[in-house]
Amino acid sequence: MIDANIASNVVSSQIDHAKWGGVIPELASRKHMEAIGRVVDQAILDAEIKKSDIDAIAFTRGPGLMGALLVGVSFAKGMAQALQIPIIEVNHMEAHILAHFIDPPVPKYPFLCLTVSGGHTQIVRVDAWDQMTILGQTLDDAAGEAFDKAGKIMGLPYPAGPLIDQLARDGNPVYDLPQAQVKKYHFSFSGLKTAFLYFLQNQMKQDPSFIENNKADIAASLQHAIIKALTKPLVLASRETGIPRIAIAGGVSANQGLRKKIKELGKQENWEIFIPRLEYCTDNAAMIAQAAWFKFDAGQFSDWNITADPRLKVNEHPSVS
Ligand code: KG4
Numbered sequence: 001m002i003d004a005n006i007a008s009n010v011v012s013s014q015i016d017h018a019k020w021g022g023v024i025p026e027l028a029s030r031k032h033m034e035a036i037g038r039v040v041d042q043a044i045l046d047a048e049i050k051k052s053d054i055d056a057i058a059f060t061r062g063p064g065l066m067g068a069l070l071v072g073v074s075f076a077k078g079m080a081q082a083l084q085i086p087i088i089e090v091n092h093m094e095a096h097i098l099a100h101f102i103d104p105p106v107p108k109y110p111f112l113c114l115t116v117s118g119g120h121t122q123i124v125r126v127d128a129w130d131q132m133t134i135l136g137q138t139l140d141d142a143a144g145e146a147f148d149k150a151g152k153i154m155g156l157p158y159p160a161g162p163l164i165d166q167l168a169r170d171g172n173p174v175y176d177l178p179q180a181q182v183k184k185y186h187f188s189f190s191g192l193k194t195a196f197l198y199f200l201q202n203q204m205k206q207d208p209s210f211i212e213n214n215k216a217d218i219a220a221s222l223q224h225a226i227i228k229a230l231t232k233p234l235v236l237a238s239r240e241t242g243i244p245r246i247a248i249a250g251g252v253s254a255n256q257g258l259r260k261k262i263k264e265l266g267k268q269e270n271w272e273i274f275i276p277r278l279e280y281c282t283d284n285a286a287m288i289a290q291a292a293w294f295k296f297d298a299g300q301f302s303d304w305n306i307t308a309d310p311r312l313k314v315n316e317h318p319s320v321s
């Protein structure tokens, strides 16, 4: 395989959702539509190339919000047709994992990846760039969702994950929150969310300033509970599969507490660990390009009649032309 370089990685984030307490699908697609032309122009400018230098265009087919995905698929098709170059569909969750191939050290196969984002929480066994198996996943909320929903209960704006991470740095996990009992390699966060709600309601009855005065310790306790729920099945999966190479990926892999815990576990379990650079944790263009690069190299391009799939699964391979 020829080496790939990331020439530019432009990310446009939508902060407008904060005041609504979550992502509003219609608003998300409208904002995508407004931003996409500008973002692509900027990427070309940053990369110091001409449009005619581009050999193929990759886009996210799914999973994600239908409206937002459609904007990307349509734009990619239109631009590729104009330039007479092929298109390459990319699976969002596979791309989070394949971001580990952007920079050295790259993981050797097989490795296990804990993929933790706002919509997914999975332990994936990766045997090749195009051979992935989900060993376990969440039965209800995703880890990022757990951070965001619990943060909302605390009165934090959306997305609360990064704010809880920041608050937790100055706190200690002094409050005990219950752990869900789940079968092998699976996860569950809805019980934790409810327990957290009741815990705060009870405390606030006794002391209406409880949250205000104990923000850091509350955040640290919540983060501790989520990290425990994430790492327990990961340790089990590694021990039982005998795979000692462990990666983390997705928005929640930016969490300092999780990154620290994975490093500790790495020492304890004798793992070779792979922690992405912060800019490759949350959704970004570079991971889509890297995932597409594998397909480009293998000559796998998408049909022109391809469309978005909001529920696309890992390792679900469509027909390619
Ligand atoms: O992968 P991502 O950017 O988008 C999805 O595919 O969902 O992940 C976004 C999620 C959000 O739930 C956000 O709160 C969470 O990742 N997140 C974090 C941190 N940074 C982002 N959660 C905890 N700590 C962080 N530092």
Ligand code: ZN
Pocket: 092, 096, 117, 118, 250, 251, 282, 283
């Ligand atoms: Zn993502």
